[in-house]
Amino acid sequence: xxxxxxxxxxxxxxGSDSEVDASVxxxxxxxxxxxxxxxxxxxxxxxxxxxPEVTRTVSWAAGNGDRSENGDYLYxxxxxxxxxxxxxxxxxRLESAEIVDPLLIKxxxxxxxxxxxxxxxxxxxxxxxxxxxxxxxxxxxxxxxxSPLAKAxxxxxxxxxxTFNSPKGQQEVEILEVTYVTID
Numbered sequence: 001x002x003x004x005x006x007x008x009x010x011x012x013x014x015g016s017d018s019e020v021d022a023s024v025x026x027x028x029x030x031x032x033x034x035x036x037x038x039x040x041x042x043x044x045x046x047x048x049x050x051x052p053e054v055t056r057t058v059s060w061a062a063g064n065g066d067r068s069e070n071g072d073y074l075y076x077x078x079x080x081x082x083x084x085x086x087x088x089x090x091x092x093r094l095e096s097a098e099i100v101d102p103l104l105i106k107x108x109x110x111x112x113x114x115x116x117x118x119x120x121x122x123x124x125x126x127x128x129x130x131x132x133x134x135x136x137x138x139x140x141x142x143x144x145x146x147s148p149l150a151k152a153x154x155x156x157x158x159x160x161x162x163t164f165n166s167p168k169g170q171q172e173v174e175i176l177e178v179t180y181v182t183i184d
Contacts, residue, residue: 029096030112030145032183035135036099043090046083054079093134102180110153110178112145117177125176129183142183149173 031039058076067073102113110116115129126141130153133144143150152164153175161174 027096028098029093029132029134031097031099031132032113032135033099033101034182034184035132036094036097039090039094039097039134043087043094046087046090051080051083051087054083097132102183105180107180108178109155109157110175111155113180113183114153115179115181115183116153116175118173119176120173121171131183135183 054076057072058080061067061070061072061076064070064073100113102115105111105113107114110130112130112132115127117125117127119125128141128143128149130145130150131142133146136142136144136147145151145154148164148166152162156162156175158175158178161172163170163172165171
C-alpha cells in the first residue's frame, strides 16, 4: 500500500501531540504556581463537570432514534472530541511544566517570574509580569518569557536601558523597577 494512505503514528489521531511539543521551545515549559493552578482547575472542570454533562446529553440523544439527523447527538459527539482534545493538551502541558515561584527568587535582575516597570520613550510607564506561554494576558500585563520584550529584558537590572523590536518597530525602554511578587 502507498505510504501516503498509511497513518504513520496511530497514537497521534488529532495532531495534538506534535502541537504540544512545538509550543515548548527547547523543551522548557516554565509556569508560575498560579498559572499551573488555573490549568489544573480547567482540567478538573472539563473532566468532572462538562464531559459528564455532554456524555449524558449524547446518551439521551442516541436513544432518540436516527443519529444521522439528530443535532443533539452530532453536536454532542463533536463537543466531546473538543473536550477530550483540550484535556489531553492541558494534561501534557502540566506534565511538562517547570513551576517557578517568583516569591522564591532573590535576584535583582530580570528573569522568569519578574514584574518589571518600564518607562517608554514617550514617558509612559507600564508594568509587565514575565510568565509562561500558557499564562499570557496582555490586558493584565502578563507577557510570555519568549516575547521579544521579555527576551530583551532578561538579565537586565533597574536603571538599564534596552532596545527591542516591537510591532511598532524598534523601541527603547528604561527599567524602573524589578520585583518578584505573587502573580495571580
